[in-house]
Amino acid sequence: MSLHLRMPRRGLSLSLLLAVMTFASTLVPVPVAAHGERATEPYIRTRTVHWYDVTWSTQQVGVNETVTVEGKFHLFTDWPDAASKPELAFLSNATPGAVMTRVESYINDMPAQQSVSQLEVGGDYSFKLVMAGRVPGRWHLHPVLSVHGAGPIVGPGHWVEVTGSAADYKLPITTMTGEVIDDLQHYGVARLQLWQAGYALIAVAWIFWWIRRPLIVPRWNAIRKGREDLLVTRTDDRVAAAMLVLVLVVVIFGYHHATQKYEYVVPLQAGSFKTKPLPLPPPEVAVQMKDATYDVPGRSLRLDVEVTNQSDSPMRLGEFTTANLRFLNKSLAVALAGVDPSFPKDLVAGSGLKLSDDSPIAPGETRTMRIEATDAAWEIERLVSFLTNVDSRVGGMLFFFDAQGQRHMVEVFGPIIPVFTQLQLAQRH
Amino acid sequence: MTENDRAILKVSELSPQAIGWSRTLDLLIIVVAAFLIWSVSHISFLLLGGDWDFFIDWKDRQYWILIIPITTIIMAASFQAIFWNLFRLPIGATASLLLLLLGTWIVRYHSWEGLAYFPISLVVPGTCLMGALVLDAILVLSRSWLVTGMFGATLYGLLFYPANWTYMAGYFQPVMNMGDMTSVADLIGYVFPRAGTPEYIRIIERGTLRTFGDTPTWVSAFFAAFVCIFLYYLFWGLGVLACNARFFPVGERFKSLYGAKGAKDQTAGGPVTQPGASS
Ligand SMILES: [Cu+2]
Numbered sequence: 031m032s033l034h035l036r037m038p039r040r041g042l043s044l045s046l047l048l049a050v051m052t053f054a055s056t057l058v059p060v061p062v063a064a065h066g067e068r069a070t071e072p073y074i075r076t077r078t079v080h081w082y083d084v085t086w087s088t089q090q091v092g093v094n095e096t097v098t099v100e101g102k103f104h105l106f107t108d109w110p111d112a113a114s115k116p117e118l119a120f121l122s123n124a125t126p127g128a129v130m131t132r133v134e135s136y137i138n139d140m141p142a143q144q145s146v147s148q149l150e151v152g153g154d155y156s157f158k159l160v161m162a163g164r165v166p167g168r169w170h171l172h173p174v175l176s177v178h179g180a181g182p183i184v185g186p187g188h189w190v191e192v193t194g195s196a197a198d199y200k201l202p203i204t205t206m207t208g209e210v211i212d213d214l215q216h217y218g219v220a221r222l223q224l225w226q227a228g229y230a231l232i233a234v235a236w237i238f239w240w241i242r243r244p245l246i247v248p249r250w251n252a253i254r255k256g257r258e259d260l261l262v263t264r265t266d267d268r269v270a271a272a273m274l275v276l277v278l279v280v281v282i283f284g285y286h287h288a289t290q291k292y293e294y295v296v297p298l299q300a301g302s303f304k305t306k307p308l309p310l311p312p313p314e315v316a317v318q319m320k321d322a323t324y325d326v327p328g329r330s331l332r333l334d335v336e337v338t339n340q341s342d343s344p345m346r347l348g349e350f351t352t353a354n355l356r357f358l359n360k361s362l363a364v365a366l367a368g369v370d371p372s373f374p375k376d377l378v379a380g381s382g383l384k385l386s387d388d389s390p391i392a393p394g395e396t397r398t399m400r401i402e403a404t405d406a407a408w409e410i411e412r413l414v415s416f417l418t419n420v421d422s423r424v425g426g427m428l429f430f431f432d433a434q435g436q437r438h439m440v441e442v443f444g445p446i447i448p449v450f451t452q453l454q455l456a457q458r459h
Numbered sequence: 460m461t462e463n464d465r466a467i468l469k470v471s472e473l474s475p476q477a478i479g480w481s482r483t484l485d486l487l488i489i490v491v492a493a494f495l496i497w498s499v500s501h502i503s504f505l506l507l508g509g510d511w512d513f514f515i516d517w518k519d520r521q522y523w524i525l526i527i528p529i530t531t532i533i534m535a536a537s538f539q540a541i542f543w544n545l546f547r548l549p550i551g552a553t554a555s556l557l558l559l560l561l562g563t564w565i566v567r568y569h570s571w572e573g574l575a576y577f578p579i580s581l582v583v584p585g586t587c588l589m590g591a592l593v594l595d596a597i598l599v600l601s602r603s604w605l606v607t608g609m610f611g612a613t614l615y616g617l618l619f620y621p622a623n624w625t626y627m628a629g630y631f632q633p634v635m636n637m638g639d640m641t642s643v644a645d646l647i648g649y650v651f652p653r654a655g656t657p658e659y660i661r662i663i664e665r666g667t668l669r670t671f672g673d674t675p676t677w678v679s680a681f682f683a684a685f686v687c688i689f690l691y692y693l694f695w696g697l698g699v700l701a702c703n704a705r706f707f708p709v710g711e712r713f714k715s716l717y718g719a720k721g722a723k724d725q726t727a728g729g730p731v732t733q734p735g736a737s738s
Contacts (some may be wrong), residue, residue: 120657127575129652141637145659174656206633215578222626233557245485249546251471261547270599284625295631300663
């Protein structure tokens with residue numbers, strides 16, 4: 031996945047990137063599997079879009095067959111100042127190039143061909159992506175929310191294998207005027223190339239008309255000796271006049287022909303749609319972060335939080351999730367059941383969540399507890415660069431479950447202190 | 460060899476053995492110049508035109524029609540000035556656009572289709588080649604950069620839209636997608652995902668030009684033509700500047716070898732004539 035550049039002159043920067051890519055591409059083998067999901071700054075990944083309930087309908091599709099990725103995302107309240115708020119966003123996917131095609135995409139069940147505007151921070155939205163296999167291979171398929179001014183915010187990725195032959199991919203459509211297009215991949219290309227080849231032929235004839243004669247030194251000398259009259263002759267004038275007429279006739283004929291043939295055309299469709307956040311019941315639990323440390327050698331995130339149960343049912347903490355990593359309370363069955371069998375195993379931390387007190391929080395009770403999320407994934411996912419951020423903050427979602435198994439999602443965020451040595455750690459606690 | 464060719468060689472006073480070498484030099488310079496024109500035209504266009512020509516769903520009725528002519532005429536004008544002033548060869552504009560088109564197609568197949576798996580229908584390029592031919596032809600007929608700028612550059616800007624609509628109109632047929640009406644071009648852009656190019660970075664018909672009734676295409680084409688005139692003059696001037704290279708003085712013997720003996724000593728100066736002086 032190439033990263034969306036955050037520069038205002040994106041035409042220029044994309045072009046530069048392309049120019050570099052074009053020249054470099056002949057030298058460097060292209061890594062097909064790796065893409066930039068871990069390259070995004072941790073403050074973006076932990077504090078902007080939190081993806082949850084994401085499922086993949088299958089992990090193997092034939093060419094032309096579809097896989098559906100769907101789920102929800104929560105837009106984080108503690109959205110970093112360094113990234114633009116989600117005023118304008120586009121639901122996309124991360125795959126290396128167009129190896130899978132987009133069949134349908136929805137945000138809150140509304141067609142998401144165009145961008146969505148005015149998303150609300152703090153809100154939850156559902157999404158659905160239907161993708162079809164096009165190029166055989168093993169591709170890492172992620173949902174992505176590209177946020178204008180913040181870049182692509184990549185959701186959890188899962189390997190999907192496309193089997194079959196790329197030559198079998200085909201997308202036939204029928205236009206509203208009844209024209210049948212047998213394959214969108216090749217539509218209009220032959221006609222365009224034929225015309226452009228015709229244009230090029232006229233150009234080649236013109237250039238050849240001139241360069242067949244003695245060129246550089248003789249013509250240079252002739253100019254210096256005042257004999258320009260020899261260089262452009264009466265015949266050249268006639269050829270130039272004929273060329274002028276030919277070009278005008280070809281263009282006028284071609285244009286007229288096209289407007290006759292395609293009587294009904296529409297401009298490119300742009301603009302954005304708007305949708306309200308999902309009407310979720312407010313969580314009946316309040317969380318206040320008291321302290322947060324990241325133990326660098328121990329690869330452990332420790333959060334001290336004050337939790338208040340505002341419901342009339344006892345609550346237990348089942349999951350902490352941030353940057354697509356999921357830390358589960360393994361002693362809580364309902365939390366474990368929340369992980370869909372299709373969810374990628376590498377994003378579920380093996381050691382789970384450690385709690386200082388896992389007993390149910392009684393209705394009305396306020397409890398201070400320590401949550402420990404320890405996993406090598408912090409390193410692997412390159413999430414530990416808290417120190418390099420302008421604001422050393424951490425964020426994530428806590429999933430509490432009441433006695434009926436009802437889920438209550440709450441945000442948790444605040445400053446974080448990295449701890450480099452055991453001694454420091456001992457002093458701190 | 461025509462009568463005219465012989466006359467030119469005679470006037471040029473090349474020594475007999477230098478005539479053979481001169482043709483070899485011509486061929487070498489054609490190859491070198493072709494690569495030079497190609498790379499300069501291509502890089503300049505990538506930097507300035509960029510996205511509007513990459514993708515079919517960027518080719519809107521306003522900015523595409525405006526931006527492609529005005530970003531390509533600058534190199535067309537510069538190379539035209541160089542080839543006309545130094546050699547009275549009216550091929551600079553055509554060569555610039557022809558080689559740009561060739562280079563563009565190579566990149567579309569090699570990088571876009573080959574490395575990013577984009578179908579060619581998503582990345583078909585437009586071209587200003589017809590406008591470039593008009594620019595060169597008018598230069599021959601008028602022998603004047605002033606007239607060429609006035610009429611040639613105007614036609615250059617105006618011709619881009621009709622010359623490309625000829626084979627691109629089909630991409631703008633209406634089609635249904637997920638219950639909404641869209642164009643075939645939009646659909647191609649939707650179906651084949653570009654991870655680094657989210658939909659919102661397209662700039663489709665924004666600003667005041669859009670408010671001129673429902674045919675913004677010709678309004679844009681005329682505006683493009685208008686801008687082309689000024690850019691033509693500006694970059695013709697840049698081409699002239701490039702002709703003013705300075706040379707090391709050479710000995711009499713070498714001068715007689717390449718036929719410059721009878722000429723006024725211009726080895727330390729620029730072109731003899733003023734840019735665009737008519738004959
Ligand atoms: Cu991935």
